[in-house]
Amino acid sequence: MSDLHELSALETAAAVRRGDVTALDVVDAALARAERLGPALGAFTVLTPDRARDAARALDRSGLEGAGPLGGVPTAVKDLTATAGVPTRRGSVIYDGWVPECDDDVVGLLRRAGTISIGKTAVPEFGLPCYTEPAGAPPAVTPWDRTRSAGGSSGGAAAAVAAGILPVAHGTDGGGSIRIPASACGLVGLKTTRGRVPAGPAGGDPAGLSVHGPLARTVADAAALLDAMAVPAPGEPFVPAPPPGGGYLGALERASPRRRIALAVESPLDGVAVDPSCRGAAEDAGALLAELGHDVEPVAIRLPDEGVAAFLTLWKVLSLADPVDPADEPRLQPLTRWLRARGRESGGMAAMAALHTVQVVTRALVAERAGYDAVLTPTVALPPRPVGWFTETGDPADDFARQVAFTPWNAIANMTGEPAISLPLGWADGLPIGVALRGRRGEESVLLGLGAELEAARPWRDRRPPEV
DSSP: OTTGGGSOHHHHHHHHHHTSSOHHHHHHHHHHHHHHHHHHHTOEEEEOHHHHHHHHHHHHHHTTTTOOTTTTOEEEEETTSOOTTSOOOTTSGGGTTOOOSSOOHHHHHHHHTTOEEEEEEOOOGGGOSSSOOOTTSOOOEETTEEEEEOOSSSHHHHHHHHTTSOSEEEEEESSSTTHHHHHHHTOEEEEOOTTSSOOTTTOSOTTOOOEEEEEESSHHHHHHHHHHHOOOOTTOSOOOOOOOTTHHHHHTTSOOOOOEEEEOOSOSSTTOOOOHHHHHHHHHHHHHHHHTTOEEEEOOOOOOHHHHHHHHHHHHHHTTOSOOOGGGGGGSOHHHHHHHHHHHHHHHHHHHHHHHHHHHHHHHHHHHTTTOSEEEEESSSSSOOBTTTTTTTSOHHHHHHHHHHHOTTHHHHHHHTOOEEEEEEEEETTEEEEEEEEEOTTOHHHHHHHHHHHHHHSOOTTOOOTTO
16 A cells, blocks of 8 residues: 555554554555655654564564554654653753663553554754754754744654654643644644643653643544553552543544533733734634534633743743753753753742642633633644744743743643643645644543544545645
8 A cells, every 4th residue: 555644543553454554564654754754854863663663563463462443553752751772862962872771651551552653753952942943953844834843842743743654643742742733733732631641650740731642633543542642550640530431532433512612812921912824713613613513702811920920930940850960051952051040040949839829820720711611722823933933033031932922822731731632723825723622621532522523524634735
């Protein structure tokens, strides 16, 4: 089959189960495409062809015994996530040559589900910015326009899926890092409820901002990948409500009830403008949801100044989570050095106060939207940015300010621990524009159900980037 890259993840797995192709055929096709397209897109930090082919052969020999709905599907792991025996660079020259001795839990879960990783996808340094331009490596760019950023920090993963190298990929999201690349690359990206996917054995952040989640071209594929990752592990500090009976993919087969949805198109931050194409995409999605029978009500949402300050304090303090020898600190990128310096200035007491403030603001934000099943917003405030746009002045403080203005909504879900999904419903000048739905804690199935309805009403799957 020469058109394997056109298949969804679920279609790929079905083709392997039927015997139309072998898992090895699928992996070979993905690797060939990765080698051809990956470098220009900045999608991968390393490919692991021998490991991937060995895993595919083993799966073929087993007859897919024990493999789930994604048995034989090629994927890749974000390079912030430890994979035993595979170089894990974390977007930094500091980690050159580091090879973890054990997997993060999610890597084992993806393997147990029958997916086959072909390598590690590119990230910015320590996953801190919302763009992916690591030192010593090409930037991750959107296949829709290779002069523009794929977003971050799951930029390499999004570029690989959008280009048809992979049908699905693993991502993480601490302040929009799945949803931002999904918007820039025309994909479905799901930020999961805090604790939904295990972060062990050593991963996760004490504030619970960052979570694992799927990037995919279809809602059903995102649901299937979430089923693979959302397996409880003992000792996790955050425990959400159980998944729906029959899993997230099974939940899509049930009729969605009428939902009450808040539509918020203005920025929640003072002084941040929203591009008309982003506002219009969210308004169009609201109108479509109303046509589908849901109640859509315009609202104004504002993130309090103290909440913004508290989140930014936590982000700066958490930038210190990666240990760096003082002698190596000058080798870090300017933004990383700036964030870490601000983090040191903040200190432990300020971090604790910021965490408390986030909890207070979370209670107010959740209470404010309690009557709604979801809040609909633009995913980001601007279309995909040109490569180098965030760093063009050379001032890390300006870089950070531009990131805040680019993505004013996303951190809300990371603060509250709620799930949020970006859907590729908008387009402007040939570029994808995402719209986002934020739901209640534990209710990924509601967001996936709404996403599936929108996808059925206005399909996006047949849209393909040029020259891929």
